[in-house]
Amino acid sequence: MEYTVVINGKPEGPYSLAELKNLNIKPGTFIRTPSMDDYKEAHELPELREWLGFRHQQTAPQYFASFDQRLLASVIDYFFLMMAYVAVVLITFIFIDQKAIRVTTALVFLALVPIAKLVYGSFAEASIKQATIGKRLLDIKVTDMLGNRIPLGVSFSRNLAKTISVMPLFLGYLYSFLNKKQQCLHDVIANTLVIKQRLI
Template sequence: MDDQHIQYTVVINGKPQGPYQLEQLKTMDIHVGTFIRVPGMDDYKEAHEFPELRELLGFTYQQTAPQYFASFDQRLLASAIDYFLLTLGYILLVLLGFVFVEDQAARMAMAFGGLPLVPIAKFIYGSLAEASSQQATIGKKLLNIKVTDLGGNQISMTNSFGRNLAKIISTAPFFFGYLYSFLNKKQQCFHDAIANTLVVKDRLI
């Protein structure tokens, strides 16, 4: 869509107002940090995050550290969703294997012998997904949360694998590494602190 025809909703004095055309914003008191949203966006962004507004109003992009962090229950639910989907996929594969295996003992071995592969699949999938441009697994995307570095940027593949591997440390003893998220303002689990990562959520107004 042409920038001139985009409808902009602007937060003024704490209240969403508009919509406005791009040229109308030129006459308004828009600051770098003014919250603005266009159709199709789930969340507001600051004015400097829009390329067309930077060009129109002479703003420069300002990378700011995240200030909205995912809570423990959001992260737990996201992980549960991921495990559910991976386990469902495993069950479907086992049922498909039953078509070719008739022996009952072999079927039992097939059904239970591969269960340890589920957390391994979670480790690989989580590492790849969180280092991707989406910065999130399916579970995290459904909860509108994602993994970033301390500046809010996409993490590298190496950092992502290291972060997920460090979850082993977070589980012992007594999952203290996960409970550690209640002890710091950024709600980092211990593996986040080790990897210098954050799990952030969308800013909603």
């Protein structure tokens, strides 16, 4: 295993595990391996905690998804849901001849789209990926206040609370501009964060 280490603000290496002992690595030193998508603090890596004698120090997230990132993620999710809606409606039209019934069927399925978003979002954000397709494409995810995966019950409550954020005039979403952690009102209610990967 080889490690790239951020020293004085610059990535250096790669170093072997044995060589890290001579670099005065601290628990908060940023380190990355070729298999990692981003840098992590040294105490976050199990082998370094064992080799260098660090304790795991869980720190609260510091990088939060902006309103425009979250909005774009939601648009992407609805795009895929609408594609599924169109496909389902077209399939049902094969078996339905009467125009009135076709229109009624299309309207019924359209009304189910927000419910599908609620259910899908709840399960996706409580999954191991902690994100819907839209959020995954933008590299953001839903966590608790310490960056951990949230339970399904919390995820469902958070998504249900979006109805409060929508009314009136989307003020619950605009609340994110007044919050240091860029939480919308439904995030505050569910005690959750939407975070992004840190950049070095």
